[in-house]
Amino acid sequence: MLLANEREQIVEACRFMQREGLVVGTAGNVSVRVGDQVAISPSGVAYESMRAEDVVVTDLDGTILEGALKPSSELPLHLAVYASTPAGAITHNHAPASTALGLVVDEIPHSHYYSAMFGGTVRVAPFALFGTDQLAINVADALHERTGALMANHGAITTGATLDKALSLLPYLEYICEIQLRAMATGQPVKQITDDEMAQAVVGMSTYGQQPRKEG
DSSP: OTTHHHHHHHHHHHHHHHHTTOOSTTOOEEEEEETTEEEEOBTTOOGGGOOGGGSEEEETTOOEEEOSSOBOTTHHHHHHHHHHSOOSEEEEEOOHHHHHHTTTOSBOOSSSGGGGGGTSSOBEEOOOOTTOHHHHHHHHHHTTTOSEEEETTTEEEEEESSHHHHHHHHHHHHHHHHHHHHHHHTTSOOOOOOHHHHHHHHHHHHTOSOOOOOOO
16 A cells, blocks of 8 residues: 555544544545655545545645545645645644634734744735635745645645644644634734744744754
8 A cells, every 4th residue: 555654644643633623524634745645635534434545645746546535625735835845744724713813814923932833924825715726826825934824714734844743733823823812802902022033933943842962
């Protein structure tokens, strides 16, 4: 079976999104790229019954290489992101806070330094109908030099070198959207981090966590 391990990972990632309340029903999709092949979740399959063999494998042009089911309707979006970014994996969800915030802003304001985890200001891609080439173009543009974006009137997307990395960003994206919405709901001015402070945070986040020890 082509990309057997990656297909198993996609099933587990879909179930994680469901457990965490990041998707409703079969909404959302996940993919992993390995070389010139892409494994992507199938269209309309309940996550609790999804199996690795249900995950579809295509080439970078969208030609199905293996899988009896239809790939996600967002396949053009995933392929466009792979064509324009170094991403190795993509997750797309319809979580409540990120979806709601994408209805009222054009970018996530600098209200929390966690935005730096995505490379800076998180943009909102303009609306286009799901599954269309225009949506793919809009989202790829919003992801320029970023690892996350919102999709107006739709949801959110994260990318990473690995599926674990892309998936790990989802709760953080939902968190910064949730706190921004709560702050806006007070009717009071929302404190902002300056562009310079955000740039410093981006640098700091790039080296955050345990680093390999230097020998000697």
